[in-house]
Amino acid sequence: MPRKPTPAPGHDLLHVDREAxxxxxxxxxxxxxDEMVGQRRLLAPGSALRRSVESGRVHSMVLWGPPGCGKTTLALLLAKYADADFRAISAVLSGLPDVRKVLAEAEQRFVEGRRTVLFVDEVHRFNKTQQDAFLPHIERGTIVFVGATTENPSFELNSALLSRCRVHVMEAVSPDDILAALRRALDDDERGLADRNLSIGDDQLLLIATAADGDVRRGLTLLEIAAELADEAGEGQGGTITDAILEQVLADRTRRFDKGGEQFYDQISALHKSVRSSNPDAALYWFARMLDGGCDPAYLARRLTRMxxxxIGLADPRALAMAIEAWDTYDRLGSPEGDLALAQLVIYLASTAxxxxxxxxxxxxxxxxxxxxxxxxPLHLRNAPTKLMKQLGYSKGYQYDHDADGGVALDQTGFPDVMGERVYYEPVERGLEIKLKEKLDRLREQRARVRGQGGA
Known part of the structure; x- marks a missing residue:
């Protein structure tokens, strides 16, 4: 009987559990x-999507939601419950040749009687031509298309692709649900950390769940890093995840913010609408939130000036001057000192008329x-610098307002004859515009009376 070959030195390392x-x-x-956390609305017992997944009768879809909410996991479960092959490509890493190759392989499996769930991550990064490549395969049923995106599909995906897919909106996972996922990882001795003999308090665990900011993957990663630091402190015998360890793990974390993406525009909209609603506290929160996420303060200065x-407008003309001054202050000081000038501007804009x-x-x-x-x-408003122009009637009948009673020539129109008088500006009864309204209402009434008496 042949003798088994002796393993080469280090060969046993190849048998290290890859799962670990x-x-x-x-x-x-x-x-x-059932193991998924979050998405209580989308995957509630009896919901349309859950029934579809559990029955294996899956359809092409687009999953729209923030990072770490379970888009990839749901796609994997779709393939598992449907007994279909799972293939994944990323729009960040793949080009049209890669797309064509994976579609050709899916078509071959289809001929052999097997279905393919094709998961396309970051699908919004594909251009129109690349997105169109999926259309005939979705129509024929060659693939069950599952596109994942963090951006609004209405803006980022072409209408042809959207018409062939159902869009499912996924939500950020709550801290309580992330907490449940963390506890499951601590208790799991097969895939999790149960064999580490770790000690962690409920308060520390909640800190991690909150710091995950709706991202389950991020929460588990933070827990794993903390566990490794605790294990090192315990010299490989397990250990306690202390406040000091968490402070080290959670340092310099940032909240979800995608410059130029959906969340960016949602947050600037929230800031603008909070200012408009005269809610300085909410406005200051969104301003701080955008700074925390890495938004360029110069961009915020520009948007605040627009507000x-x-x-605010003429209800408080000081607001525009203050906006320009705050912007100039930021340009001179930069961050973080100049941020305070913009923060004070936010408070003022939200608080004033x-x-x-x-x-x-x-x-x-x-x-x-x-x-x-x-x-x-009108001829009376035209300039008449030459003799010919004066002969043609330019400037004829013009009344110099400073010479009129009250400083206003009431019987003189300022509009083209074809239009007649117009009223565009209607001041509100707030701030400085109260005074402007009183004056303009009086003048407009006087002009109407003069015109009614046969004035020009």
Whole structure:
């Protein structure tokens, strides 16, 4: 009987449990739909998607949600329950040749009677041509397409692809659900950390769950790092995850923020609307949130200046001056010192009187410009620098307002004859515009009376 060959030195290292080498988040990936945490609405017992998954009758879909909410896990479970082959590509790493190759392989499996769940991560990063490559295969049933995106599909995916897929919105996972996932990892002696003899208090565990910021994968990664530090402190015999260890693990963490992405525009919208609603506390929160996420303070200065013009306007002209000064202060000081000037601007803009009367008036004037086109300037308003122009009637009948009673020539129109008088600017009864309204209402009433008496 042949003798078994003697393993070469170090050969036994090849038999190290590969499972143990995988990150904790990957090892603890749910194997059944019941093990998934979060997504209570989408995967509730009896829900349409859950019934579809459990029955194995899966459909092509787009999963839209933040990082770490379970998009990849759900795609894997779709393939498992449907007894289908699972293939994954990333729009970040794959080009059109890679797409064509994986589609050709799926078509071959389809001919052999096997289905393929094709998971496309970051699908929004594919251009229109790359997205179109999936269409005929989805239509024929060659693949069950599962696209994952953190961006709004309405903006990032073409309509042809969306029409062939159902969009499922996934939510950030709550701290309580992440806490459940962390405890499961601590108690699991097959895939988790139960064999580490770790000690961690409920408060410390909650800190990790909160720091995960809705991302289960991030929470498990933080727990694994903390466990390794505790194990080192315990000299390989387990240990206690202390506040000091957590302080080290959780240092310099940042909240979810995608510059130029959906969350970016959602947060600037929240800041703008909080200012408009005269809620300085909410406005300051969103301002701090965007700074914390890495937003360029110069961008925020520009948007705050826009708010001063659009939403405060002439109710408080000081707001625009203060915005320019805060912006200039930031340019001079930079971060973090200049951030305070912008923060004070946020508080002031949210606290002061609001008016969009100027914004609306400008819009109304632009609409009339489009409607009436190149209407002639009335003769009395035209400049007359030459003798010929004066002979043609330029400037004839113009009344110099400073010479009129009260400083205003009431019987003189300022609009093209084809238009007649217009009222664009209607001040609100807030801030400085209270005074402006009183004056303009009086002048408009006087002008209407003069015109009614036969004035020009």
């Amino acid at each position: 080498l995988r990150p904790l988040a990957e090892r603890m990936r749910p194997r059944t739909i 001063a013009v659009e939403d 609001k008016s969009n009367a100027g914004y609306l008036a400008f819009g109304a004037a632009k609409r009339d410009v489009r409607e009436y086109g190149s209407a002639d300037v």
